[in-house]
Amino acid sequence: MREGVHGRVHHPIAVGEAVRLCAELDAKYLAGGTWVMREISHGQRAHAYIALDAIKDLRTVSITGGPEISLRIGAGVTHAELAGALDTPDGRTRFGALQQSAAQSAFTQVRNLATIGGNVAVRGFPDADLVPALIALDAQVELTTLRDGDTCMPVEELVNSREKQPAETLVTGFRIRSTEFQQSGFARLTIRGGGEYPIANAAVVLSRSASRPSRIVVGSVEKTPVRCVAAEAMPDAEIPDEDLITAISERTRLEVMGRESAEAPGWYRRAVTPTVVARALRSASRAVETGGDGGN
Structure with a gap:
């Protein structure tokens, strides 16, 4: 344990x-520290902090190959490392x-510090860039609590229930599976x-077998990411057909209600949503065109 300027800092190894x-x-977790430092600058200090830097299992990324690839990411992995x-x-x-x-979130300095676990676990932060991508990829999040021990749930479920989780809930990692027929873009x-916070962001997963979107998730426009299910159901042609990209993107505008903030009014967030979704669709379609065998 160390005595810090803003409270005692403990360094557990497990x-x-x-x-x-x-x-x-009644402490708070400290990983990259980007959110904690923001809270401190606003006068919100905890009695104690639990530093996670000594827990090695939180800092690993592993990929196992095959027709179905499994990805496991420790919650302490930074954006830059990921x-x-x-x-x-x-x-x-x-x-x-x-x-x-x-690779695109915030600024270089933030990417070098901010962790994937913090991006998902922090409450009251609708601007997270990694969350829509994780939801679109159907990621599972690993959690540990005193009551339930080690558990796992969809990231989307956690994002919609963060306020109901026990205060000591620790996000420890993420699991994603991808078949050879799947590509995605953001x-x-x-x-x-x-840099800075996004006005809107979007993540798209395409089924390579049909070149159609299986998931479209829009973030930052509302308080939590929105799955655009009506837009997903539209295709009757194959992406990268530009007319289809335009039609799908415009449909997403009808599925979101923009939130008000100091950075942008709600009407503007809603208005730019189709543009951002179209960019994500094009990014995913380029992966289909150039990554045909996934590198295998």
């Missing part, structure tokens, strides 16, 4: 110890939406074109 300390001390780990033929085609969202839009 997940179980971290969860127990968090519950006993983008680098997935910068391979298989990573760019099968997990392209996640690789692109990690896009984001900010006010000035780079």
